[in-house]
Amino acid sequence: MHIVVCVKQVPDSTEIKINPETGTLVRTGVPSIMNPYDHFALETALNLKKEHDARVTVVSMGPPQAKSVVQLGLALGADEGVLLSDKAFAGSDTWATSYALSLAINKLGKFSLVLCGMQAIDGDTAQVGPGVAQQLSIPQVTFCEEVKVNGKKAWVRKATDYGYAIAEVDMPVLLTMMMHKDFEARYPSFLDIFNSDQKPYHVWTAEDIGAKKEYLGLKGSPTQVDRIYPPEKGCETQMLTGAPGEIAQKIVDILKKENCLR
Amino acid sequence: MIEVLDKCIGCSKCVPACPFNAVSMVGKKAVINEACTLCGACVPACPVKAIVITREDPVHRDFSAFKGVWVFAEFEDTGRKGPKKIRKVTLELLSEGRKLADELGVELAAVVLAEKNRNYEKELGAYGADKVYLSENCEFSDYDTDIYSAVIAALVSKYKPEIFLFPATFTGRDLAPRIASLIYAGLTADCTGLSIKNGLLKQSRPAFGGNIMADILSPNSRPQMATVRPNVMKVSPPSDKTARLVKENINIPEGMRRVKVLEKKVAGYESADRIDCADIIVSGGRGMKSREKFNVLEELATLLGGMVGASRAAVDMGFKEKSRQVGQSGTTVSPKLYIACGISGAVQHLVGMKTSDIIIAINKDPNASIFSVAKYGVVADVHEIIGKLIDAVKKAKKIK
Numbered sequence: 119m120h121i122v123v124c125v126k127q128v129p130d131s132t133e134i135k136i137n138p139e140t141g142t143l144v145r146t147g148v149p150s151i152m153n154p155y156d157h158f159a160l161e162t163a164l165n166l167k168k169e170h171d172a173r174v175t176v177v178s179m180g181p182p183q184a185k186s187v188v189q190l191g192l193a194l195g196a197d198e199g200v201l202l203s204d205k206a207f208a209g210s211d212t213w214a215t216s217y218a219l220s221l222a223i224n225k226l227g228k229f230s231l232v233l234c235g236m237q238a239i240d241g242d243t244a245q246v247g248p249g250v251a252q253q254l255s256i257p258q259v260t261f262c263e264e265v266k267v268n269g270k271k272a273w274v275r276k277a278t279d280y281g282y283a284i285a286e287v288d289m290p291v292l293l294t295m296m297m298h299k300d301f302e303a304r305y306p307s308f309l310d311i312f313n314s315d316q317k318p319y320h321v322w323t324a325e326d327i328g329a330k331k332e333y334l335g336l337k338g339s340p341t342q343v344d345r346i347y348p349p350e351k352g353c354e355t356q357m358l359t360g361a362p363g364e365i366a367q368k369i370v371d372i373l374k375k376e377n378c379l380r
Numbered sequence: 381m382i383e384v385l386d387k388c389i390g391c392s393k394c395v396p397a398c399p400f401n402a403v404s405m406v407g408k409k410a411v412i413n414e415a416c417t418l419c420g421a422c423v424p425a426c427p428v429k430a431i432v433i434t435r436e437d438p439v440h441r442d443f444s445a446f447k448g449v450w451v452f453a454e455f456e457d458t459g460r461k462g463p464k465k466i467r468k469v470t471l472e473l474l475s476e477g478r479k480l481a482d483e484l485g486v487e488l489a490a491v492v493l494a495e496k497n498r499n500y501e502k503e504l505g506a507y508g509a510d511k512v513y514l515s516e517n518c519e520f521s522d523y524d525t526d527i528y529s530a531v532i533a534a535l536v537s538k539y540k541p542e543i544f545l546f547p548a549t550f551t552g553r554d555l556a557p558r559i560a561s562l563i564y565a566g567l568t569a570d571c572t573g574l575s576i577k578n579g580l581l582k583q584s585r586p587a588f589g590g591n592i593m594a595d596i597l598s599p600n601s602r603p604q605m606a607t608v609r610p611n612v613m614k615v616s617p618p619s620d621k622t623a624r625l626v627k628e629n630i631n632i633p634e635g636m637r638r639v640k641v642l643e644k645k646v647a648g649y650e651s652a653d654r655i656d657c658a659d660i661i662v663s664g665g666r667g668m669k670s671r672e673k674f675n676v677l678e679e680l681a682t683l684l685g686g687m688v689g690a691s692r693a694a695v696d697m698g699f700k701e702k703s704r705q706v707g708q709s710g711t712t713v714s715p716k717l718y719i720a721c722g723i724s725g726a727v728q729h730l731v732g733m734k735t736s737d738i739i740i741a742i743n744k745d746p747n748a749s750i751f752s753v754a755k756y757g758v759v760a761d762v763h764e765i766i767g768k769l770i771d772a773v774k775k776a777k778k779i780k
Contacts, residue, residue, distance in 0.1 A: 252561035340566030366768035
């Protein structure tokens with residue numbers, strides 16, 4: 119069995135600020151990590167590898183420094199790593215990213231499972247997984263919490279708006295993983311990192327995967343960022359002052375006025 | 381453009397794959413007729429990859445034929461027997477879509493895939509739809525990514541809307557990216573604001589967990605697609621208007637459903653347990669100090685006929701269960717009244733409640749960011765206020 123895991127390098131915090139003068143993101147001083155949902159997807163793949171004698175390939179797309187998340191994947195137990203890195207990919211939106219990833223996955227040959235995190239903590243779109251599944255013409259199950267493999271079938275438990283559902287699907291299939299609350303990212307030992315240097319690692323360009331340039335990067339992306347800005351400040355706040363009893367009465371008066379006291 | 385290459389082996393597997401009966405076999409070769417909508421359903425059906433769809437150069441496409449605003453109508457799927465209800469988020473999208481359509485001077489349509497029509501043109505029309513595109517098939521009663529995406533992509537290819545809105549629910553976020561990927565359309569996730577800018581859909585959304593906002597445009601593709609966060613847009617009052625019904629017969633090829641749902645479990649979906657259905661929310665944060673003190677909020681909420689919510693900090697500290705968490709990683713709410721007690725107002729919390737009609741914030745830190753969204757603010761120890769407030773409300777209710 120061959121499992122492909124898609125991972126993304128993201129800033130290690132959601133505490134990103136905007137430079138008010140330039141309107142650009144301030145990323146300096148924020149270390150990068152593997153997107154936690156992808157990390158969970160990778161651990162899911164590695165657990166399946168233990169049970170089913172599977173081969174795990176980690177694929178990422180990003181600037182040259184994104185090499186570190188692929189290397190982390192190898193150190194944690196993946197067998198092969200691929201980084202899609204090319205100036206032609208820069209500025210790709212979820213459409214262009216799914217396109218490039220799907221070409222890379224096809225180039226890897228046969229696979230049974232593609233696992234992705236349900237979304238990345240920087241963009242929060244949850245669109246790349248389904249996009250890749252569509253480009254590969256394979257079924258998808260999104261927001262999975264648990265995966266089992268039995269013969270040629272995958273069994274999943276997935277979250278719904280109402281609770282959860284259990285589903286069964288023939289492989290190959292793409293699954294996006296939702297991590298459970300108590301998941302803690304595991305980190306490799308120095309020995310694991312040292313040994314992972316021997317594992318196959320490739321950097322592929324747009325040409326290597328046979329991608330059409332008109333579907334890549336900023337120009338090939340159907341969505342374009344018009345503007346980024348800090349969340350707007352809300353309304354004028356009227357402060358209520360006085361002793362606690364007086365304040366309580368003022369609040370009750372407001373509730374009466376606004377028709378909130380029934 | 382769609383083409384059948386010479387390598388076609390005449391196996392005819394593509395014929396039943398077409399939802400529009402646009403493929404037939406002529407002398408051991410597949411031939412595609414003018415009923416084709418370029419939906420792409422036949423492409424994966426071909427075992428030798430002989431069917432090729434080439435799309436126009438995205439930068440030079442002509443969009444003049446794309447007109448109108450569409451909303452995907454999502455139904456409740458609580459597993460209960462009987463007809464499914466239209467989800468409230470669908471009405472939110474129609475209300476918002478109506479404004480966009482009016483500004484562009486175009487029609488608003490709802491897309492309904494259902495087992496059977498149940499006067500949907502009346503309910504959807506009442507909330508703003510001019511038209512309802514309806515396809516009836518028993519396969520639609522259980523959502524399936526492959527079936528829904530192929531059918532909707534086909535409808536889009538046929539009728540060419542310029543804007544297409546989906547709810548950012550589990551279903552909408554599963555479906556919309558699949559369609560966008562199939563038809564090369566720009567898709568913006570989880571929007572909290574929509575408007576028209578120079579004739580284009582301007583989509584505003586939070587990113588980095590709500591720390592920044594981004595405005596996104598999709599100038600070079602159609603339709604301009606967006607998923608919209610539930611409970612952010614307000615539902616307009618219904619009218620007695622009925623939408624025009626356009627029925628679309630679509631044939632669902634056998635074997636199209638590849639994911640088999642074995643079991644569905646419904647937990648905490650009844651509206652009485654749902655924080656996003658409450659008109660009044662009394663919410664507590666870290667400042668409530670303990671689970672015991674937090675529980676005082678229950679009494680206030682009950683008196684007001686509302687529900688208790690919590691910040692992420694309060695949930696993490698075990699004051700309240702996760703299903704009551706308000707914010708980016710919990711539920712987005714937009715009640716008539718939101719009373720924030722001892723909540724400092726992390727940006728992830730604010731994005732989940734700031735569209736509430738009236739926000740009253742009680743916090744002892746005058747610089748707490750919760751005050752930036754509050755209409756009324758109280759700088760005080762919340763524990764000194766709540767007891768008095770409960771007494772005052774009791775008194776007021778007796779007097780009434």
